[in-house]
Amino acid sequence: METHFSVGRLISIIHRSAHVYFQKEFGPLGLGHGQVRILKYLEENDGATQNEITNVFMLDKGTISSAIKYLEKGAFIRRERDEKDKRIFRLFLT
Numbered sequence: 001m002e003t004h005f006s007v008g009r010l011i012s013i014i015h016r017s018a019h020v021y022f023q024k025e026f027g028p029l030g031l032g033h034g035q036v037r038i039l040k041y042l043e044e045n046d047g048a049t050q051n052e053i054t055n056v057f058m059l060d061k062g063t064i065s066s067a068i069k070y071l072e073k074g075a076f077i078r079r080e081r082d083e084k085d086k087r088i089f090r091l092f093l094t
Helices: 007-028 033-046 049-056 061-073
Strands: 077-081 089-093
Touching: 007 033, 033 049, 033 061, 033 089, 049 061, 049 077, 049 089
Parallel strands: none
Antiparallel strands: 077 089
């Protein structure tokens, strides 16, 4: 007898497994899955702006703002004013 799994169900299983893994690995640091994604993005795009991160992850500005404040408070990232446009802050890993 052949067993068929739906693609949606397999994606759900992978998603849950990844969530459990991230929680186990980064939970002791006080980081959630979303914050780890931001750190990974900054690893590859050091100096990105909050607006860039908002557009990449397609989340609202408030969600990204909260995550960035938490990461800054935990000394995972630092913010610096852009030299050309003083209204913009660039984000860097510490």
